[in-house]
Amino acid sequence: MSTTTIVLAMGLGVIAGVMSGLFGVGGGILFVPMLVALGLGQVEAAATSLLAVVPTAAVGTWRQARYGNLRLRPALMIGVASIVGVEIGVQIATSLPEHVLRRLFGVLLIAVAVQLAWRAVGSRASYPESR
Amino acid sequence: MRLVLIGLVAGIFSSLFGVGGGIVIVPLLIVGAAFGTKEATATSLGAIVITALAGVTLYAVRGKVDVGYAALVGIPAMGGAILGTAAQQRLSSRNLAVAFAVLLAALGVWLIAG
Numbered sequence: 001m002s003t004t005t006i007v008l009a010m011g012l013g014v015i016a017g018v019m020s021g022l023f024g025v026g027g028g029i030l031f032v033p034m035l036v037a038l039g040l041g042q043v044e045a046a047a048t049s050l051l052a053v054v055p056t057a058a059v060g061t062w063r064q065a066r067y068g069n070l071r072l073r074p075a076l077m078i079g080v081a082s083i084v085g086v087e088i089g090v091q092i093a094t095s096l097p098e099h100v101l102r103r104l105f106g107v108l109l110i111a112v113a114v115q116l117a118w119r120a121v122g123s124r125a126s127y128p129e130s131r
Numbered sequence: 132m133r134l135v136l137i138g139l140v141a142g143i144f145s146s147l148f149g150v151g152g153g154i155v156i157v158p159l160l161i162v163g164a165a166f167g168t169k170e171a172t173a174t175s176l177g178a179i180v181i182t183a184l185a186g187v188t189l190y191a192v193r194g195k196v197d198v199g200y201a202a203l204v205g206i207p208a209m210g211g212a213i214l215g216t217a218a219q220q221r222l223s224s225r226n227l228a229v230a231f232a233v234l235l236a237a238l239g240v241w242l243i244a245g
Contacts, residue, residue: 006203013204017211019231022219023157023172027212028150028183031204033238040197046149047190048197052205053151053183057176059209063216064173074164075174078138078156079181085142086185093147094193102242105148109239112154113232119158120228 001038009034013052020056021063027056029112032105042101043093133163138178146186151179169219 012034020027031049032042040048064070093101137159141152153175160171190196 009203010207013207014211014214016204017208017213018215018218019211020151020153020176020208021212021215021217023153023228023231027153027179027208028145028148029154029235030238031208032149033242034204035197035200036242038200040200043190044195044197046146047187047193047195048201049149049204050146050183050186050190051196051198051201052208053149054180054187055205056208056212057151057179057183060176060212060216061173061180063213064169064176067169067173067216067220069169069173070177071166071170071174072177074134074160075177076181077134078141078174078178081135081138082142082145082152082178082182083185085139085144086146086182086189087142089143089146089148090186090189090193092143094195101147102245106239106242106244108144108148108150108154109235109242113234113236113239115154115158116228116235117232120225120232 005038009038017056017059021060023116027053029109033109036102042098042105046093046101137163138182141178142182142185145179145182146189149186151175152182153179172219 016027016030028049031052032045035045035048137156141155144155145152156175156178157171160166160174187196
């Protein structure tokens with residue numbers, strides 16, 4: 001891997017973290033296309049992205065807890081319940097052909113883009129105005 | 132019960148696509164459980180720690196995790212997450228959200244076409 005690639009990947013990592021903290025999405029959703037661009041297959045990119053998500057989300061959670069925004073019990077309930085879904089998702093991901101999974105991820109990105117834009121433009125209440 | 136359903140759906144999305152699951156958790160908490168945006172993003176991040184850990188474990192067993200690449204993007208992202216959560220407390224993120232949406236849509240088109 002060239003120095004340029006490493007610097008670029010690290011820079012994009014910082015951006016992914018900022019988006020994660022700002023919107024509660026954006027860690028993995030940027031890690032996966034980055035890792036695909038670096039040459040990983042779609043399943044490897046998803047698996048590797050999840051490992052990068054763990055510390056990013058942990059730091060985000062710690063900061064948010066200090067700001068008083070974290071509701072611990074619902075977070076734990078959702079997290080524990082998600083484990084069943086995680087197993088289902090892994091089964092699907094490892095049985096689908098790579099190109100199908102990649103296109104599905106592309107569709108997901110566009111869907112998230114539409115949702116984010118809709119939240120930002122449509123409901124002013126969701127985003128505090130700058131002072 | 133709602134929270135369990137949110138978790139189940141988020142878990143499938145998370146491991147299928149390698150994302151945290153915040154994409155599903157945040158809107159469902161806001162619409163389905165009357166959370167404010169900041170509470171929803173914060174609570175979502177907390178849940179994601181557990182979800183992503185479970186996903187990593189199941190993928191690692193199958194030999195799919197590349198630790199070096201994960202460190203390359205994950206460690207800088209930790210710093211980014213501190214900046215992002217701090218910025219969320221102070222800034223209007225509407226314009227940024229629109230810019231981010233455009234970036235994601237472009238990446239989506241690239242993945243579908245490529």
